[in-house]
Amino acid sequence: MLAPQIAETRKGQNARRYGLAEAGRLFFDHPPHPASMTRWILVGILLRSGQRLKLRAERHPHRWVVSESAVRDFISRLTADRLGEPVPAAPEDSIARQRQLARTGAELDAIRI
Numbered sequence: 001m002l003a004p005q006i007a008e009t010r011k012g013q014n015a016r017r018y019g020l021a022e023a024g025r026l027f028f029d030h031p032p033h034p035a036s037m038t039r040w041i042l043v044g045i046l047l048r049s050g051q052r053l054k055l056r057a058e059r060h061p062h063r064w065v066v067s068e069s070a071v072r073d074f075i076s077r078l079t080a081d082r083l084g085e086p087v088p089a090a091p092e093d094s095i096a097r098q099r100q101l102a103r104t105g106a107e108l109d110a111i112r113i
């Protein structure tokens with residue numbers, strides 16, 4: 001058995017990382033197939049608003065890993081969408097990524113690429 005994956009979170013706390021099969025068994029009553037979870041990571045699930053909700057994960061050399069908070073956030077946002085409630089805001093790292101992409105786009109526009 002592999003040693004648990006530990007990663008440093010934004011708040012300085014250690015968060016355990018789980019492989020997709022293990023995360024499916026731990027966090028779902030009816031475990032999804034790891035291929036389904038891979039699809040949620042790469043493609044996402046279409047929300048009613050037309051946006052795609054993706055499961056946040058990290059790619060390690062031999063597998064995808066997810067944190068408990070990423071799975072719980074994914075489930076809560078999907079549940080809210082399916083119940084017609086407002087979907088909670090995206091996690092901070094997604095907002096930071098959007099800002100980074102906007103800055104990169106502006107830099108490319110400035111040099112006319």
